[in-house]
Amino acid sequence: MAQAAIELVGISKSFGAVRANRGIDLEVARGTIHGIVGENGAGKSTLMSILYGFYQADSGEIRVGGRPASIRTPNDAIAAGIGMVHQHFMLVDNFTVLENVILGAESDAMLKKSIARARSELERLEREYGLEVDPDAIVEELPVGLQQRVEILKALYRGAEILILDEPTGVLTPAEADHLFRILRQLKEQGKTVVLITHKLREIMAITDTVSVMRQGAMVATRETKNTTVEELAELMVGRRVLLRVEKGEASPGAAKLAVDNLTVRDSRGVTMVDRVSFEVRAGEIVGIAGIAGNGQSELIEAICGIRRAVSGTVLLDGRPIDLTGAADPGELRERGLAHVPEDRHHVGLVLAFEENENSILGYHDRERYAKGMFLDIDAIRDDAREKIEKYDIRPADCRLKTANFSGGNQQKIVLAREIEQNPGVLIVGQPTRGVDVGAIEFIHKRLIAMRDAGKAVLLVSVELNEIRSLSDRILVMFEGRIVGERGPDATEGELGLLMAGVERRETAA
């Protein structure tokens, strides 16, 4: 094995009572791409934050290039040659690329000299690594994929030898992701070391040399990528065997349950987020809406569910219109059989500070069966919650526990149980498996298929192409607020990817 670029020895870190990292040992060889996978909350981000100086480890040692390094702030990390590309970019939107790159690395009182030097240095980096970006472009005008390149340039400009990328592909189209991987390979060839944090196993298999798996704050395994399989990694992450494929039969769609016609929605700034969108969801089918986050999917769902007002258009639920202008009452829509699993379960779908049983009636708290006059029927609510816990295998099986103490997957099951058990005719689901552990994904997918087979109309919005492809009977692709295409479930990833990127953006993205 080559010489180690980074060695972590016995790193432990606790937050109050939570032990986020427990005695982590990790060795990353120079000039390799090393993947770190794990479920949400496994401690990946904490570990990288320690390496980058955001947190201090409670115990353990960091060695960079064989020498013990004391990394107390991000500046120490940069000095040691470590650069980080965050999941959420740390760029000044209204600065140019060049200005962003030198930010924090200006050398004189006047900028002129630093800018000139940075420009020639940038040109060199761009040539060397295939990181083409116009140095004078304003960052906010760049597509996300290019913004990410700016982040990488920033790190390289500061002399990073080791590059940490935290969930880098979450916001990218498949084509942009491929391009990123090409860049990473090039970096590797030039002798840089790359640490890639992700929960997408496909990416790990595609690009890494070695991979480490974290579970519940501990490093449970390190493998050479060529000697492992997706199934093995999934099992290591979850701690048990997981079925990754979704099994489903033919759909037998019936009459239209939800009909959206010419719907237009603007956000609070008046920007058109949904632009004359029309589609139908029929009984007994799952319609998937694919698209990169931020292309109007969220606004579309919110408008249909009465949370956001629409500018124009009509939505028919079972042939009867939904009031879109005055922001319809979500409670009334529930009465009419429209259930909604929101994208953001932490702030919208659940009240984390509530007990589990309190969340199991959110939105349905006016129903006769949960109330005695103006009072809540606590016994009925808890019995009902216990039933759902049993049926959906929600763990821990304690309806009095605060919802925040459940894992992401179990929280999502609480929402799903609540919405599905009201037996709605139409189910709208946003990002059903975002931040959900692999084991729960399997369960959730089965539930959605079961809804479909029971003759319900399911509208699925997800940024995970795999999910869309394996669940949907029809796939709609949304780009910049418009539906730019409809495909069958057999559409290839590349085909959908191009649609998601918008045809006119094909050159920049590819």
Next chain:
Amino acid sequence: MSTPYARLPGWADYGLIPLINLLVAFVVAGFVVLLVGENPFRAAVILVEGAFGRGQGIAYTLYYATTFIFTGLSVAVAVHCGLFNIGTEGQAYMGGLGVAIVCLSFDRMLPWWLTFPLAVFASAAIGALWALIPAYLQARRGSHIVITTIMFNFIAASIMVYLLVGPLKPLASQAPQTRLFLEGGRLPKLNWVIELFGGKVRSAPFNVSFLLALAMAFGMWVLVWRTRFGYEMRTYGFSPKAARYAGISETRVIVLIMMVSGAFAGMMALNPTMGDQHNVAIDFVSGAGFVGIAVALMGRSHPVGIVLAAILFGMLYQGGAELAFEISRDMIVIIQGLVILFAGALEHMFRPAIEALFASFSPRAVGLAASGKDG
């Protein structure tokens, strides 16, 4: 990485932490007493004996506590809805107007047990109405409730001064207050209860509004945790987005809960007026509304906590009066300030350390077992 989250057992959360905070407040206060050259133990003895030593002291402590229960409930109930009602002071002051109207009109003809319910209703209604305007402005116009309620305190004070030096003042009087209420506007004392337990009470204003306060504390518990409206209001308090998703009307929740808050505040007026002074005088609230903020904080916005915290502050007021007499007036102000500082403002100071301590003893007790389970 999800948010580091730990959960303490209830007795530690609601018992141990407030107790530690209180203890620290008294230790620091002790040093202050020492600094000015007095004996802190003597001061402590005077304080506690003054409050609980004799029946007389206990009666006064409970009298003050009554006031603070009302204002504490007022602040706390709004906190559950995510609203910070700083206007309790003004709402209580305006509640006095309701008491004055009822008592001045009916004290000649009705017995106390008929005027009392009327006065309860009138004071609560005016308190609620006084909270309605800021609530409406918050719900419909987005004017921040903290700012508007503070301003409404000043408006309330001005209105009451105008009324008490004008329309409500007897003609020949020079004092800015109403005439004395007659028998029908005076609440019976509860001092006999203390005497039942062997305490001696010469004369103290401890009266039946204490029972009303306890009933309201129970009422708040029912409202917040057992009604559908309480559920909607807590949902909104924790997450306005979740409330929107659940079809809960923001305007309705904000307006109603602020009116409840104002009603609790308004009822506070009964205690010092009908219960003690038998008139409505200028500035009769004298900061009780602001003490209510500290009481609500310390009582963790739970009725039981509020009653206990109100008794603590009642003790500080009563024992403090003794201390002011024996040592100095400033001393008690300092001690009260320190209690508010440690129990209220620095409520979370010792929490991380205590959570870590509990976790090291038993990770299960703080809910770690839960977060480790798979999906």
